[in-house]
Amino acid sequence: MNTETSKNLRIDIQNAIDSIVRFHGDSISNSTLQFHWALTGMIGELYVAQYLLPDSETGFSLKQKRNSYDLKAFGKKFEVKTTMKDERKTEIGFDYINPSKFDILVLVYLYSDLSVKKMKWFSKKLVKELFLPRVIAWKNIEKIKEEDLTKNYWIAYKQFSENEGIKARIKQVDEKFPQRGRSFLQRYEELVNAILKPDMNFNPDLDYLFQ
Numbered sequence: 001m002n003t004e005t006s007k008n009l010r011i012d013i014q015n016a017i018d019s020i021v022r023f024h025g026d027s028i029s030n031s032t033l034q035f036h037w038a039l040t041g042m043i044g045e046l047y048v049a050q051y052l053l054p055d056s057e058t059g060f061s062l063k064q065k066r067n068s069y070d071l072k073a074f075g076k077k078f079e080v081k082t083t084m085k086d087e088r089k090t091e092i093g094f095d096y097i098n099p100s101k102f103d104i105l106v107l108v109y110l111y112s113d114l115s116v117k118k119m120k121w122f123s124k125k126l127v128k129e130l131f132l133p134r135v136i137a138w139k140n141i142e143k144i145k146e147e148d149l150t151k152n153y154w155i156a157y158k159q160f161s162e163n164e165g166i167k168a169r170i171k172q173v174d175e176k177f178p179q180r181g182r183s184f185l186q187r188y189e190e191l192v193n194a195i196l197k198p199d200m201n202f203n204p205d206l207d208y209l210f211q
Contacts, residue, residue, distance in 0.1 A: 009060070010053055017046050021114050044082025044108035045070045047116050052078070069102045076103040076210060084110040087196075093156035097131055099124045104209050107195065120195055121204035130191040131155055132170065132184055141172045149177065157192045 020043045027033040049062055052073040061072045069077035079102035081094040087109075094107060105127050109117040122130070131153035135144045138154075157163055167185060174183045182190075 006053065010050070013046050013050050013053070017043060017050070020046075024114050040084055040110070040114075041080070041082050043114055044106075044110070045080045047108060048078060048080050048106050048119070049073075051119075074206065074210070078102060078104045078106060080106045080108060082108040082110065084112065084114065086112075087157070087159040091156055091158045093137075093154070095134065095137075095152075095154050097127060097134075097153040097155075098151070099127045099153070119204075121209060123209045127153060130187050130194065132188055132191075133173075136169055136173050136184065137166075141169070141176060144173065144176065146177060149173075155188075155191055155195070157195075159196065163192075 020039050023033070023039070024035050027035040045062065049060075049071050052071070053060060062070070070080045071078045079097070081097065083092055083094070085092055097105060099105075103124055105122040105124075107120040107122075109119070111117050128150075132155060133149040134152040134154040135148040136154070137156065139148065156166060167188070170185045170188055174185055
């Protein structure tokens with residue numbers, strides 16, 4: 001990617017962000033407009049692209065394709081999950097996280113005006129070590145099989161809450177499938193602590209993440 005192409009792409013990304021933000025503002029003041037959830041996901045991907053682009057002059061692409069990774073840079077596939085919910089009031093959940101389709105996962109948290117509150121970056125290895133199998137949230141305990149525990153991943157929590165409902169289900173799965181070493185409940189608590197750390201975490205160590 002030459003310098004001029006890179007410059008134009010940066011401008012296009014910023015214009016796209018500005019357009020989504022303007023439409024979001026219009027939808028708040030105009031009851032005939034509705035801000036679709038897909039636009040929240042799209043602006044999160046654009047913010048991550050904007051962050052990565054200055055250092056990634058080759059092989060950069062935004063896929064915008066469902067059921068695949070969201071963007072590519074440095075020869076790595078990035079999956080982006082975005083929320084604009086307030087974790088003090090609403091349960092925050094990220095779903096359908098499939099490490100077989102990406103190298104790096106980025107969780108993007110937005111303020112109510114769609115500016116970035118924080119980003120959290122996880123390598124594929126960390127996702128497998130910390131995130132929870134999706135079946136814990138969506139399947140009856142008696143129907144969960146051992147092979148279900150290594151597929152799609154998930155996380156949900158509510159800040160300033162004990163999250164007893166979620167933890168009770170996790171404990172049931174731990175009892176059904178005794179784990180060597182860290183239990184699913186330990187993984188859950190470590191992950192929530194990592195997500196809720198106050199640091200903005202805008203400067204991920206990409207070399208470390210790429211290991």
